[in-house]
Amino acid sequence: MNVLAGDRPLSDLELEEKLANKALDRGMVRRLLPLLHPVRRLVAAVIAIELVQVLAIFARPLLIGLVIDRALQPFDAGLVAIACAGLAGTWALRFALGGLSQYFAGSAATELLNTIRSRVFAHVQSLSVGYFDRTKAGRIISRADRDVDTLEPMLIQCPPQLLSAVLRLVLAAALLWAIAPVLLFGLALVVPVLLLATIAFKRLAQRSWGRVAENRSRFTAHLVETVAGVRLIKQVGREAENLARYRGLLRDFNTSLIAGSARSGWFAPFTGLLTTAGLALTLVIGGRGIALGTLTLGELTQSLFYVFLFLGPLQEFGDLFERFANGSACAQRIFLLLDTEPEIRELPAAIELPRLRGEIHFRNIGFGYHPARPVIRDLDLRVAPGEMLAIVGPTGHGKSTLVQLLTRFYDVDSGAVLVDGHDIRNVSEASLRKQVGVVLQDNVLFGGTVLDNLRLARPGASDAELIDAARALDADEVLRALPHGYLTAVGPLGANLSQGQRQLVCFVRAYLADPVILVLDEATSAVDISTERRIQAALRRLCHGRTSMIIAHRLATIRDADRIAVIRDGAIVELGHHAQLLARRGIYADLWRVYDDAAGRSRSPEQASAL
Numbered sequence: 001m002n003v004l005a006g007d008r009p010l011s012d013l014e015l016e017e018k019l020a021n022k023a024l025d026r027g028m029v030r031r032l033l034p035l036l037h038p039v040r041r042l043v044a045a046v047i048a049i050e051l052v053q054v055l056a057i058f059a060r061p062l063l064i065g066l067v068i069d070r071a072l073q074p075f076d077a078g079l080v081a082i083a084c085a086g087l088a089g090t091w092a093l094r095f096a097l098g099g100l101s102q103y104f105a106g107s108a109a110t111e112l113l114n115t116i117r118s119r120v121f122a123h124v125q126s127l128s129v130g131y132f133d134r135t136k137a138g139r140i141i142s143r144a145d146r147d148v149d150t151l152e153p154m155l156i157q158c159p160p161q162l163l164s165a166v167l168r169l170v171l172a173a174a175l176l177w178a179i180a181p182v183l184l185f186g187l188a189l190v191v192p193v194l195l196l197a198t199i200a201f202k203r204l205a206q207r208s209w210g211r212v213a214e215n216r217s218r219f220t221a222h223l224v225e226t227v228a229g230v231r232l233i234k235q236v237g238r239e240a241e242n243l244a245r246y247r248g249l250l251r252d253f254n255t256s257l258i259a260g261s262a263r264s265g266w267f268a269p270f271t272g273l274l275t276t277a278g279l280a281l282t283l284v285i286g287g288r289g290i291a292l293g294t295l296t297l298g299e300l301t302q303s304l305f306y307v308f309l310f311l312g313p314l315q316e317f318g319d320l321f322e323r324f325a326n327g328s329a330c331a332q333r334i335f336l337l338l339d340t341e342p343e344i345r346e347l348p349a350a351i352e353l354p355r356l357r358g359e360i361h362f363r364n365i366g367f368g369y370h371p372a373r374p375v376i377r378d379l380d381l382r383v384a385p386g387e388m389l390a391i392v393g394p395t396g397h398g399k400s401t402l403v404q405l406l407t408r409f410y411d412v413d414s415g416a417v418l419v420d421g422h423d424i425r426n427v428s429e430a431s432l433r434k435q436v437g438v439v440l441q442d443n444v445l446f447g448g449t450v451l452d453n454l455r456l457a458r459p460g461a462s463d464a465e466l467i468d469a470a471r472a473l474d475a476d477e478v479l480r481a482l483p484h485g486y487l488t489a490v491g492p493l494g495a496n497l498s499q500g501q502r503q504l505v506c507f508v509r510a511y512l513a514d515p516v517i518l519v520l521d522e523a524t525s526a527v528d529i530s531t532e533r534r535i536q537a538a539l540r541r542l543c544h545g546r547t548s549m550i551i552a553h554r555l556a557t558i559r560d561a562d563r564i565a566v567i568r569d570g571a572i573v574e575l576g577h578h579a580q581l582l583a584r585r586g587i588y589a590d591l592w593r594v595y596d597d598a599a600g601r602s603r604s605p606e607q608a609s610a611l
């Protein structure tokens with residue numbers, strides 16, 4: 001568990017993420033634009049409103065210039081009244097359109113975010129088990145949640161604001177030119193400095209915000225792991241260290257956030273300084289124009305407004321670029337997730353398995369989670385239809401890995417896994433998983449009642465049919481005794497049920513699914529004797545008439561099996577039934593003897609061998 005681990009080297013995935021940043025940058029806009037397609041009408045409405053707003057803004061200096069030049073000397077009350085009404089009208093328009101614009105932008109944002117979230121969710125669900133084994137849950141959550149949120153300002157708010165800013169800039173420049181080109185030339189001195197600063201700033205900001213997003217996903221990942229592993233943390237008394245690590249991650253996040261904000265921070269004062277310089281230049285040039293009689297007072301007043309309207313957008317570009325940088329850093333991370341290909345892919349010509357007889361053949365298979373570290377080595381094993389095979393062996397020697405390979409959560413590196421002679425790489429995943437049922441050690445239940453969990457295996461079944469299945473496995477008495485019987489809420493991941501109860505629910509679920517091949521990774525934790533008996537009886541009934549492979553931790557299961565395979569270092573070292581293996585006096589016989597000698601009969605062979 002990573003919660004207890006200290007800093008570790010970057011995983012392959014993180015390295016890949018760092019390397020991918022550059023390549024993704026190029027195609028970013030091309031990939032982002034299609035996301036806007038479903039909300040294009042709403043975005044167009046927001047843009048149209050922005051355009052009307054810009055026109056309203058430009059009407060104000062015109063009206064003020066008109067009053068100064070035409071209505072003051074001699075005083076023209078009618079013209080002043082018209083100008084005041086016009087000014088009031090521009091503000092009324094601003095209020096009315098402002099609300100409408102927010103409404104359209106909000107609707108577009110909701111639709112866009114839901115679409116991206118669903119796409120990310122669907123993609124995450126399609127990834128292979130290996131991805132989840134390697135990637136911290138918090139990282140995935142951070143991408144699917146916060147990173148998606150950060151896209152919204154960039155995609156919905158930025159385009160209309162950018163358009164409005166560009167339009168204000170262009171209109172202000174045109175009007176300044178119309179009043180006196182020399183005023184525009186004066187201002188033009190400021191522009192190259194602003195543009196260079198903006199480009200440099202964008203580069204810097206994008207890097208900073210990428211770091212902020214990455215650090216945020218690290219502390220989220222730690223939080224998720226802590227929630228998942230809270231029992232262990234308490235048990236080993238690592239709360240203080242765990243908190244210290246969280247604080248360390250928060251510190252990294254804050255440092256990157258402060259660095260990012262500091263870099264962004266000096267951009268605004270810098271552009272403010274340039275605006276002041278622009279105003280000063282206009283006053284000097286315009287004042288000279290009035291003295292020479294080439295400019296009226298009203299025109300100079302208008303020009304001062306236009307200086308703001310010209311340089312204001314240049315300052316807004318800073319803020320817009322910051323949001324763009326932040327959003328594009330998150331977009332890169334989302335695209336990286338969306339670009340992650342499932343390692344296990346169904347062939348286009350994958351066949352639907354017919355109803356199986358139930359033969360399994362691990363044909364000279366080799367496999368390792370990392371290429372350099374083989375876990376299964378040239379293992380050849382056949383399981384006949386209807387046979388019950390128990391697999392035993394020391395911990396960490398590859399027993400559960402066989403289950404992962406049979407269910408095709410991972411693909412073998414060499415050899416092949418065959419069911420009824422079909423290489424499982426050539427068959428559709430759905431048809432394989434329908435006929436190969438799995439009950440794993442962790443006995444995961446989903447939120448809801450016991451009945452809800454049973455119904456997962458057979459969605460159309462009535463309550464009575466589900467309860468009949470529980471009766472058939474002799475689990476009815478135990479499940480009925482729960483506080484609300486079959487309607488008891490099992491809690492998150494089944495936490496309200498005991499280990500034995502959870503296992504029985506999983507057995508009934510597997511029974512309802514009625515697979516031809518059943519794979520069972522038995523729970524290791526001890527249960528009381530009567531539950532143990534009940535579980536063993538349910539297991540026998542569940543396996544009846546099916547091929548079953550049981551990773552056995554319990555004495556009774558091993559004895560009942562048709563054959564027992566002993567696995568050591570990823571290879572089968574002994575194979576036969578209980579009596580045969582005892583007679584061989586090999587590893588199994590040793591495990592058995594130690595187990596038998598051990599006082600507690602609930603102790604597993606692995607535990608016994610460790611004694």
Ligand SMILES: Nc1ncnc2c1ncn2[C@@H]1O[C@H](COP(=O)(O)OP(=O)(O)OP(=O)(O)O)[C@@H](O)[C@H]1O
Pocket residue numbers: 133369370375393394395396397398399400401402
């Ligand atoms: N997802 C994974 N990624 C990397 N290594 C793994 C992964 N799962 C298991 N391993 C490694 O593969 C080896 C075999 O693990 P496996 O779970 O098959 O053992 P096992 O015999 O079933 O053990 P146990 O009896 O404790 O369940 C171990 O060294 C383990 O650390």
